[in-house]
Structures are given as structure tokens and as C-alpha cells.
Amino acid sequence: MKIAVCIKRAADMETRFKIAANGMSVDETGVKFDIADFDGFAVEAALQLKEREGAGDVTVISMGPDTVQETLRKALSMGADKAVQLKTDAVPADALAIARVLADELEGGGYDLMLFGRMAIDAANQSVGPMTAELLGVPCVSAASQLTIANGRGTARRELEGAADVLEFPLPAVVTIDEGIARPRLPSLKGIMAAKKKPLEVKPAQVGESRVKVTKMELPPERTGGRIVGEGPAAVPELVRLLQTEAKVL
Amino acid sequence: MTPSGRPLPIVPGQYQPALPIDRFIVAEPPDAEAVPMDVVFVGGGPAGLAGAIELARLARADAEAGGSLGDIQIAVLEKAGALGEHCLSGAVVNPVAFRALFPDLPDSEFPFRSKVAGERVYFMTGSHAFRLPTPPTMRNHGNYVGSICEMVRWLGEKAEAAGVNLFTGFPVASLLVAGDRVVGVRTTPSGLARDGTPGPGYTPPTDLTARVTVLAEGTRGALTQAYCRWRGIGSPNPPLFALGVKELWETTRPLDTVVHTLGWPLPNDVFGGSFLYPLGSKQVAVGIVVGLDYPQAALDVHELLQRLKLHPLVRSYLEGGEMVEWGAKTIPEGGYWALPDRRYGDGLLMTGDAAGFVEVASLKGIHYAMQSGIFAARAIFDALKKQDTSAAALAPYDQMVKDSYITRDLYERRNMRLAFQHGGIYGGGVKAGFMTLTRGAFPGGRLTSEADADVARTADGVMRVQPDGKLTFSKLDAVFRSGNATRDDIPSHLIVGQDIPPAMADFYSHLCPAGVYERDGVRLVVSPANCVDCKATDDVGPRWTPREGGSGAKYRSM
Numbered sequence: 031m032k033i034a035v036c037i038k039r040a041a042d043m044e045t046r047f048k049i050a051a052n053g054m055s056v057d058e059t060g061v062k063f064d065i066a067d068f069d070g071f072a073v074e075a076a077l078q079l080k081e082r083e084g085a086g087d088v089t090v091i092s093m094g095p096d097t098v099q100e101t102l103r104k105a106l107s108m109g110a111d112k113a114v115q116l117k118t119d120a121v122p123a124d125a126l127a128i129a130r131v132l133a134d135e136l137e138g139g140g141y142d143l144m145l146f147g148r149m150a151i152d153a154a155n156q157s158v159g160p161m162t163a164e165l166l167g168v169p170c171v172s173a174a175s176q177l178t179i180a181n182g183r184g185t186a187r188r189e190l191e192g193a194a195d196v197l198e199f200p201l202p203a204v205v206t207i208d209e210g211i212a213r214p215r216l217p218s219l220k221g222i223m224a225a226k227k228k229p230l231e232v233k234p235a236q237v238g239e240s241r242v243k244v245t246k247m248e249l250p251p252e253r254t255g256g257r258i259v260g261e262g263p264a265a266v267p268e269l270v271r272l273l274q275t276e277a278k279v280l
Numbered sequence: 281m282t283p284s285g286r287p288l289p290i291v292p293g294q295y296q297p298a299l300p301i302d303r304f305i306v307a308e309p310p311d312a313e314a315v316p317m318d319v320v321f322v323g324g325g326p327a328g329l330a331g332a333i334e335l336a337r338l339a340r341a342d343a344e345a346g347g348s349l350g351d352i353q354i355a356v357l358e359k360a361g362a363l364g365e366h367c368l369s370g371a372v373v374n375p376v377a378f379r380a381l382f383p384d385l386p387d388s389e390f391p392f393r394s395k396v397a398g399e400r401v402y403f404m405t406g407s408h409a410f411r412l413p414t415p416p417t418m419r420n421h422g423n424y425v426g427s428i429c430e431m432v433r434w435l436g437e438k439a440e441a442a443g444v445n446l447f448t449g450f451p452v453a454s455l456l457v458a459g460d461r462v463v464g465v466r467t468t469p470s471g472l473a474r475d476g477t478p479g480p481g482y483t484p485p486t487d488l489t490a491r492v493t494v495l496a497e498g499t500r501g502a503l504t505q506a507y508c509r510w511r512g513i514g515s516p517n518p519p520l521f522a523l524g525v526k527e528l529w530e531t532t533r534p535l536d537t538v539v540h541t542l543g544w545p546l547p548n549d550v551f552g553g554s555f556l557y558p559l560g561s562k563q564v565a566v567g568i569v570v571g572l573d574y575p576q577a578a579l580d581v582h583e584l585l586q587r588l589k590l591h592p593l594v595r596s597y598l599e600g601g602e603m604v605e606w607g608a609k610t611i612p613e614g615g616y617w618a619l620p621d622r623r624y625g626d627g628l629l630m631t632g633d634a635a636g637f638v639e640v641a642s643l644k645g646i647h648y649a650m651q652s653g654i655f656a657a658r659a660i661f662d663a664l665k666k667q668d669t670s671a672a673a674l675a676p677y678d679q680m681v682k683d684s685y686i687t688r689d690l691y692e693r694r695n696m697r698l699a700f701q702h703g704g705i706y707g708g709g710v711k712a713g714f715m716t717l718t719r720g721a722f723p724g725g726r727l728t729s730e731a732d733a734d735v736a737r738t739a740d741g742v743m744r745v746q747p748d749g750k751l752t753f754s755k756l757d758a759v760f761r762s763g764n765a766t767r768d769d770i771p772s773h774l775i776v777g778q779d780i781p782p783a784m785a786d787f788y789s790h791l792c793p794a795g796v797y798e799r800d801g802v803r804l805v806v807s808p809a810n811c812v813d814c815k816a817t818d819d820v821g822p823r824w825t826p827r828e829g830g831s832g833a834k835y836r837s838m
Contacts, residue, residue, distance in 0.1 A: 044763065044765060044834070045836075046604060060430075060836045060837055062362060062834075062836070213480065213481055215481060215483075216449065216470060216481070216483060216829070216830075218483055218486065219315055219447055219450055219467065219486040219488070220313075220315060220486065222445075222447060223315060223445065226445075
């Protein structure tokens with residue numbers, strides 16, 4: 031089975047963010063980057079499918095400047111077989127523009143399964159995967175938390191609000207992966223050594239017009255500090271009064 | 281009597297467990313699956329990376345000149361999840377070792393924040409700061425202020441470009457030995473459940489073979505301690521350590537000079553001082569360094585730093601700003617008389633902080649670390665060329681260190697730190713002054729010293745600070761700012777002594793800046809996930825051992 035996983039390089043979400051001087055992006059100084067969270071789950075899902083089948087080929091694809099090579103190399107050290115960088119100066123805000131570049135690469139690649147993270151943890155559009163499926167004219171399942179493949183058909187389980195559903199679909203298909211699937215493995219030392227020798231192909235990519243643009247980015251308002259009203263049962267009347275009159279939640 | 285009902289004084293050494301040498305020194309050959317390397321650097325700090333870069337270059341130059349060495353594989357194993365995340369320093373850096381390693385680069389290319397524009401030394405009281413003339417040992421003209429995290433990330437890029445295999449997130453658990461010879465290393469496993477059994481995502485240890493293993497573990501390296509004990513390598517005096525606790529602040533009022541202070545909030549009989557360094561115009565590093573031979577059982581370095589920030593001099597720079605990072609680290613400050621008798625063995629070298637190359641009077645270690653790494657690389661290169669990596673073949677490393685500014689600087693200030701154990705801040709200060717004037721000739725000889733663990737702890741009376749969450753912080757808030765996100769169900773990597781009495785539990789809880797130890801009634805409660813690998817208790821109490829890769833702090837600009 032031939033699997034492609036489209037991954038994005040994104041800031042480590044533990045980072046304390048600052049807005050860049052232009053007011054439209056994150057200040058990248060001192061920020062650590064890694065495979066975007068859900069994309070890591072997608073890589074893990076692909077590797078497990080390959081291991082279960084005992085055969086197959088996992089290609090990781092990322093779009094962006096040369097910094098994404100580090101991200102691709104990490105996926106290779108986890109166990110992916112080859113990597114493709116779709117070289118662009120930047121990743122546009124327009125999900126459709128991204129999907130077009132990815133669909134061009136995936137088209138004719140002979141992939142049985144094309145995996146994405148449920149969403150990029152930084153942009154949170156949740157749309158590049160489904161749009162790519164649409165452009166390729168293949169079925170799309172979003173936010174799968176379990177995925178099995180048998181006899182050319184896939185089965186995916188999705189966690190819904192208070193329920194779950196199970197979907198079946200023919201291959202080739204696009205599936206976006208939710209975190210329930212399995213924790214992404216850490217690269218082993220041997221994996222890191224092996225990754226140095228795996229192919230990483232750099233292909234120049236043309237990004238079409240981005241019709242969606244970021245005009246502003248801001249941090250959430252700072253939380254105001256809590257207040258200690260008093261201690262013990264004696265403080266309860268005052269607390270109730272404040273909840274009624276000040277917070278107006280009672 | 282103390283509030284906990286135990287009489288003081290207490291001597292921490294009485295409750296310190298033995299160093300588990302058999303965990304660190306394993307007489308097994310590397311397994312059949314071992315990753316073959318020629319040289320392994322244990323630790324991706326300034327020493328390990330400088331050594332790896334120099335060695336990779338020497339090997340390449342040899343290959344280009346048609347030499348006999350051939351392709352050699354060099355690995356750097358770093359326990360942090362990414363380079364620099366476990367590195368912490370002031371830091372005012374002497375650029376001499378950067379220049380030695382990169383002779384073609386101008387200073388402006390080095391990963392420093394800014395040149396030292398001026399410096400001031402103050403003697404502090406609770407309300408005032410009296411400016412002192414800068415002691416000659418503390419002059420920093422021509423040096424640079426920077427973040428060791430940034431320096432190490434930069435060195436990592438250079439190492440990678442030079443063809444070095446960088447493995448981050450791989451702590452070394454053991455040296456693999458055959459007879460007297462180190463033949464490789466074994467990493468820690470990861471994914472263990474709390475009870476030590478393999479959990480989900482378990483990765484077994486990996487062995488690496490090495491013709492030479494370079495210990496570049498940093499302060500209180502566990503393998504270095506074990507190796508020295510195993511091979512009977514001692515030092516004239518016991519090593520001494522200090523604990524530094526540091527915060528990085530984003531500030532609104534720029535600081536234009538390097539500031540060092542003596543005196544308050546430290547008690548008079550405690551060795552130490554504090555610093556304020558400008559990192560560009562918008563950031564200030566503030567920290568305090570305290571010798572771990574302090575006699576007060578309740579002294580708490582983290583709290584002393586919180587108290588320091590309440591002083592008008594310090595407060596004026598920080599107020600209205602934001603604390604963005606917090607961290608702690610021990611500093612080897614035993615100096616010349618505490619250096620290991622030899623820093624080489626069969627298939628092994630010791631470098632940097634692990635070997636004790638820190639000069640405490642000038643508060644410097646980074647350039648000694650890098651320089652020792654460079655010397656290690658040169659000695660290894662010659663040994664590999666001769667196909668002989670025995671102790672005798674690696675011994676020239678020690679000679680290079682002895683003939684260099686590393687030993688010269690440490691020898692000149694050989695008794696300065698020790699004078700303070702003998703005379704406190706005033707008596708010690710006067711003696712240190714004479715030592716400086718006489719370039720170490722006064723009083724000559726060797727002042728003896730007591731190991732930190734053997735110092736009895738008595739008087740209480742250290743004042744507590746109520747953290748306000750703006751200028752002052754609790755240990756819990758502080759650990760959060762270290763970026764520590766170690767999973768809670770990791771097995772404990774700390775070896776705690778048996779039957780720890782409440783007074784000793786209190787001592788640990790004050791000593792540990794990260795809130796790992798707490799006393800609950802008569803019981804000592806340990807929260808290993810809080811640990812930021814500062815190694816303070818390893819010096820006088822519970823032992824530190826390497827744990828799963830990527831655990832602990834995630835410093836970005838410390």
C-alpha cells in the first residue's frame with residue numbers, strides 16, 4: 031500500500047507566543063518548531079498501517095521554505111520512507127491555494143491513502159485535507175480516530191459529540207486523522223541515523239493567488255488575577271454576595 | 281530544637297545515599313545491534329559541541345589531504361529534547377574559545393546578544409546599594425552578554441553542517457566497559473511506567489560503540505562521578521558546588537550595564553552573589569548564586585532570588601516587566617584544587633563543567649568548556665591516527681589543558697573560593713583581594729575545604745517571601761516557567777536516602793529550587809517530575825540519575 035502523509039511545520043504549542051512587528055504573524059524568534067500536532071498522529075497512523083500490512087511505502091510531503099526539511103527529516107526518522115518538499119517561500123493563508131499545490135503533487139502519485147492531520151494546530155482551518163480530496167475527486171473522511179484498511183476498502187471510526195460513527199469507503203481516499211489514533215512515536219537513535227540516508231526530494235511549487243489573507247493577529251486578553259475573599263465558612267456570605275452582585279452568575 | 285522536633289545541627293552527608301556506581305559503569309560489551317560510532321560526546325553543551333566540531337574538521341582536513349584516518353563517525357548525545365534546553369548560564373562570555381574554533385568569523389557573527397558596555401559592582405544592604413570598585417577578576421571589558429541556549433543552538437547548526445550526528449533526547453545511562461576500558465555507552469529507555477515496567481510507547485535502551493567516549497555532561501555529571509570513583513581518580517580538595525537560580529525578564533526599562541552584587545540578601549557567612557545582565561534592550565537576566573556549603577538549614581536560594589528582586593536597585597529594572605523564563609543549575613566552583621587528578625582514561629576524556637573547568641572569581645566556564653572540548657578533539661584525532669586510544673595515547677589532552685589558560689586561570693585563583701569557607705564574606709573578601717594583588721602567591725599552598733555534604737547546617741532565621749505572581753513567584757510557578765512538561769507517571773530518577781528525618785526533609789525542600797521535595801508531617805514527599813536537573817540535591821542529598829530523554833526543563837534563552 032502506498033501512503034502519503036501531508037505534514038505542516040508548526041510552532042510548538044507549549045511556546046509562549048508573541049506577535050511579530052507586522053501584527054499579522056507570530057514572532058518566530060526563539061520559537062521551537064515541530065511536526066504540527068495532528069499531523070504527527072497522521073504519520074503514526076501511516077506507520078502503523080504499514081507495519082500491520084508488513085509492506086508498503088510511506089511518503090511524507092510538506093510545503094514551505096527549506097526549514098520544513100527538518101520537519102520532514104523528523105518524520106523520516108520516525109520511519110517514513112521518503113520525503114518531498116514542495117518548495118515555496120511561505121505557506122499561504124488560503125487553504126484552497128495550499129490544497130491545489132498538494133493535489134498537483136498527489137495526483138498521479140499512485141497513492142492508495144492520503145493522510146492529513148485533522149487540522150494544522152496553528153491555522154486551525156480543518157479544510158486543506160477535504161479540499162484536496164475534492165480536487166482529486168476521491169472520498170474524504172474527516173477526523174478519524176481509528177482507521178483500518180482491508181481488501182481495497184477503508185473503515186474509519188469518528189468520535190462525535192456523545193456518539194461515534196463508523197464509515198466505510200473505497201480507496202484511494204483522503205482521511206484526516208484525530209488524536210485518538212495512537213501517540214506519535216519518538217524517533218529512535220537508529221531511526222535518526224537511517225533518516226540521514228533516506229531520499230528527500232525538493233520540488234519547486236507554484237502557489238496560486240491567495241484570496242484569503244490574514245489582516246491581524248492578536249493574543250487572547252490577559253486573565254485578570256483571582257481574588258481571595260476570605261477563608262473558611264465565614265467567607266461564604268461575602269462570596270455569594272460577590273457572585274450575585276459583581277460576577278452576576280448566581 | 282526545630283519546629284519539627286529534631287535537634288539541629290544536621291549533617292546532610294549522613295543521609296546521602298551512595299553513588300550507584302554499578303548502574304553507571306556496566307561491564308558488558310555493547311549489544312549486537314549497537315550503533316557503531318568512533319567517538320561519542322556525552323552531552324550537547326559548549327564542551328561537547330565544540331569538541332565534535334573540531335574533531336569533524338580535523339577528520340575532514342585529514343581526508344582531503346589524503347590522510348589515513350578515513351571517514352569517522354562522531355555522535356553527540358544530549359539528554360534534552362532539543363539542543364540548549366538543559367543549558368543555563370549567566371552569561372557573560374569571554375569570546376576567546378569561539379575565536380579559536382571559528383578563526384574566520386568576526387565576533388559579530390557569534391551568537392551573542394551584545395558587547396559588555398559597562399559594569400558595576402555593588403555591596404547591598406536591605407535598602408541600599410553601595411558601588412564598589414570592580415575587582416580585577418571581575419572585569420568584563422571585551423566580553424559579551426548572551427544566552428547559552430542560543431549559543432548552543434548555534435553550535436549545533438555548525439556541528440550538523442560539519443557532519444556530526446546529533447542525537448537530542450538521548451541521555452546516557454551507563455558507560456559500557458571491558459576491563460579498564462570504556463568501549464561504548466548505553467542510553468536510557470523511554471516510555472517506562474511509574475513502576476519501571478515498559479509502558480505504551482516504550483523504547484528500549486540503545487547501545488553505541490565508541491573508540492573514545494568524551495564526558496561533556498556538564499555540572500555534576502553522573503557518569504563522570506562514577507568513572508572517577510571507579511578508577512580511583514580523586515582531587516586534592518573535595519569539589520564544591522554553588523546553586524544558581526536565574527530568571528529572564530522582558531523589561532520596559534533598559535539596563536545598559538552588567539551588574540554584580542555582594543551582600544544582602546545573603547547572610548554574611550554565605551558565599552555568593554547576584555547578577556543583572558542586559559540581553560539587548562528589552563530583556564534582563566537576574567540571578568543569584570549561592571555556595572552549597574551554607575550553614576543555615578532553612579536557606580532557600582529560590583526565595584533569596586525572590587527577595588533580591590524586592591530591593592530598590594533590582595526592582596527598578598524589573599517592575600512592570602514580565603518574567604518569561606526561570607531556571608536553576610549548580611556550578612562547580614571548587615576550582616583548581618578540586619580538579620580530578622587526571623581527566624583521561626582508556627577510551628575516555630572529561631571536559632567542561634563535568635571536569636570542573638569553572639573559574640569562580642570571574643564567574644566563567646563557557647570558554648573553558650569549549651576550549652577543553654577543542655583540546656579533547658585534538659588529542660582524540662592524534663590517538664585515532666595512531667590507532668591507539670589507550671589512556672597513555674589520550675594523556676596529551678591533560679597536558680594541553682595544563683599548558684593553557686584553563687589551568688593558568690584556575691591556578692591563579694586557586695584559593696579564592698576557599699578563603700570564603702575560611703573567613704566569610706568580609707574575611708574571605710580581604711584575603712581574596714590579597715590573592716588577586718599577588719596573582720595567587722598569597723597565601724600560597726592550598727587552603728583545605730570541607731565537602732558540601734559534610735557541612736553541618738544549624739541556624740534558621742531565613743525570611744520567607746510571599747509571592748505576588750508579578751514580581752515574585754512560588755516554586756510551582758517558577759517550574760512552569762522553566763517549560764518543564766515532564767509526564768507525571770515517569771518512574772522516579774532520584775535516589776533518596778532511608779529514614780529521612782523531618783529536619784532533613786525540610787532542608788531538602790528549601791534546597792531544591794523546583795519544589796521536588798516537600799515535608800508532609802513527618803514524611804518526605806518527592807515529586808520527581810518537577811526536577812529541572814540542577815543537581816543541587818545530588819551534591820548533598822538525594823542522587824540524580826538520567827531519566828527518559830526530553831524530560832525536565834525546556835529552556836529557550838537562559
